[in-house]
Each structure stands twice: as C-alpha cells, then as structure tokens.
Amino acid sequence: xxxHSVAAGSSMGALVxxxxxxGRAFGADGCSLFQILLSSATIHPESVWPACLQPIAIPAGxxxxxxxxxxxxxxxxxxxGCPTGQPLxxxxxxxxxxxxxxxxxxxxxxxxxxxx
Numbered sequence: 816x817x818x819h820s821v822a823a824g825s826s827m828g829a830l831v832x833x834x835x836x837x838g839r840a841f842g843a844d845g846c847s848l849f850q851i852l853l854s855s856a857t858i859h860p861e862s863v864w865p866a867c868l869q870p871i872a873i874p875a876g877x878x879x880x881x882x883x884x885x886x887x888x889x890x891x892x893x894x895x896g897c898p899t900g901q902p903l904x905x906x907x908x909x910x911x912x913x914x915x916x917x918x919x920x921x922x923x924x925x926x927x928x929x930x931x
Contacts, residue, residue: 816910820928821886824902831880831912833873833919840874845915848873851884853908853927860889862913873917884910886929905931 816829831849835841846867852860888898909924 816884816925816927819926820930821884823886823905823929823931826883826885829882829884831882833878833880835873835875835878838875840872843871843873843915843917844868845871848915848917849880849882850913851882851910852889852913853884853886853903853910853929855906855908858888858903858908863889884927903929905929
C-alpha cells in the first residue's frame with residue numbers, strides 16, 4: 816500500500832505480490848483473485864465475489880496484481896440497514912487481504928486511518 820491513510824469515501828490502489836514457489840503455474844477461478852477490505856471493531860465487511868467466473872493462471876515465481884481499497888461501506892449482503900457505498904466514518908481500520916479461490920498464506924492486516 817502506498818499510503819496508510821485514505822479520505823472517507825475515496826479509494827487508493829494497492830499491489831498484491833504473489834510468490835509462487837511451486838515451480839509451476841497453477842489455476843484459479845474468479846473475476847479477480849484478491850480483495851482488500853477495511854474493517855474495524857464495529858464494521859465487519861463481507862467478502863463478496865462477482866459472478867463472472869473465468870480461469871486465471873498464477874505463474875511460477877513472483878507476480879503482482881492491482882487492487883483498489885475503498886473507504887466506503889462494502890456490499891452488505893446479510894446486514895439489514897447497511898449503508899452500502901456510503902463513506903466509512905473516520906477512524907482506525909485494518910486492511911485485510913481476501914483471496915478468491917487461492918489457498919495461500921495472506922499477510923497480517925495492515926492498519927489504515929480513514930480521515931474526514
């Protein structure tokens with residue numbers, strides 16, 4: 816992540832770097848391989864994957880994937896009254912990496928400050 820703060824209602828780009836040390840490419844299915852969502856003690860996002868299933872190859876060695884981090888409420892599938900798309904309130908959050916159909920070892924969450 817280039818920054819550790821983001822304005823409420825805006826977004827920032829991040830880069831997910833994958834180290835595939837298996838010596839061979841492997842396949843995954845999805846629209847994208849990764850999501851980074853902001854969560855806090857009171858906001859618990861749900862990782863929702865779009866329904867545009869396609870094969871995606873992860874090459875051997877190091878590869879990188881662009882991801883956008885949104886400082887908005889994510890899609891709230893099961894939560895009644897969730898303000899999907901509205902800006903997150905200012906405060907301290909954790910940026911957590913979610914993997915689509917890859918069974919890797921994600922890094923620990925990174926602290927992010929959402930500013931007014």
